[in-house]
Amino acid sequence: MDRKAVKAILFDLDNTLIETSRAGAVAIQKTSELLKTTLGLDNMTISSICDRFKQKLLHESFDPSAGRSIDEVRVDHWQESIQEAAAGSATPSLAAQCYYLWKNSRLEVLALSPEICNLLKELGSRYKLLLLTNGETQTQREKVEAVGCQEFFDAIVIGGEHAQQKPFVSIFTLCFSMLEVEAHHCVMVGDSLDTDIQGGFNAGVRATVWIHGAGDAAPEGSVRPDYTVPTVLDLPDVLAQLE
Known part of the structure; x- marks a missing residue:
């Protein structure tokens, strides 16, 4: 079995999949x-x-x-x-x-664009998908319900429902367990260097993908993402490089 094969993708929600x-x-x-x-x-x-x-x-x-x-x-x-x-x-x-x-x-x-819906459908046919979002439970559950994204994910993890949120390793370990995959088979995708990218790095994922529309590099002294793209719609290009 290829130790580096990508089997699962963890997505942040706010300003990654939806324009909060x-x-x-x-x-x-x-x-x-x-x-x-x-x-x-x-x-x-x-x-x-x-x-x-x-x-x-x-x-x-x-x-x-x-x-x-x-x-x-x-x-x-x-x-x-x-x-x-x-x-x-x-x-x-x-x-x-x-x-x-x-x-x-x-x-x-708040809404998932048709393009992002199509992306999630296509990725869901090849990988396990999990939504991992920080935030207070009611607030985040209301967003999930409002955009109707449940159908695209194998699991949804709300940080506020657990003792620790991103970037702590414990919540990533929970996600890996829910998907029955190892960290090195996962990609973390999100817009926050402090929570998404740092959390993925801490947890030892295969790769981190920073969604950053401004296009500039990560600030000096911050965690360095493996990949930086302006929109989540560019994720297939990153995955092609990882295969």
């Missing part, structure tokens, strides 16, 4: 319009509110054992952001409106 950043921008724009209509604030203040919300998301630490849902936590993000940027304007009902508009608008925009 673009969907987030659309959702923020719609929420900005709601704030402007409701509060009559100037554009600079509205921009400040939205930037504060995005920062709270970026640095979010969610503990499911604390007895609050992720929805409740993120409603609070909006209320705090409005209060900080426009003191006296925040109400729980407005914060909830902002959150659910942002959340639902983002989910509505």
Whole structure:
């Protein structure tokens, strides 16, 4: 048996298979319009509110054992952001409106393109495929459901459902076990050097593929991907080089 043969591919979800950043921008724009209509604030203040919300998301630490849902936590993000940027304007009902508009608008925009669906179908006929995504359980499950990608994968692993997420080796070991393959028969594909590429490197996969539309090299001092491509649609070219 060829020790170097690729048998399985692990895919990240956000900004690898789906354009989460673009969907987030659309959702923020719609929420900005709601704030402007409701509060009559100037554009600079509205921009400040939205930037504060995005920062709270970026640095979010969610503990499911604390007895609050992720929805409740993120409603609070909006209320705090409005209060900080426009003191006296925040109400729980407005914060909830902002959150659910942002959340639902983002989910509505998220989609697997026809080209990526075809790619996954073609790859699924030759390799085992697994979706490995970091993030809070409800949020990531809602994305998976919204884009309807379950049919393309042999297994789906949500980081928030486990003790450790990417780049820790333990979650990769779980994936290899689920697919009944060895690390050296797997390729890790994702847009994050810190989680996807570093995680694949830590776990000893056959190759790592960095999805990086900007086209520049990995920053000095960061983990080096084995391959860098602008879009996941270029993956077949990489796989051909590995065969």
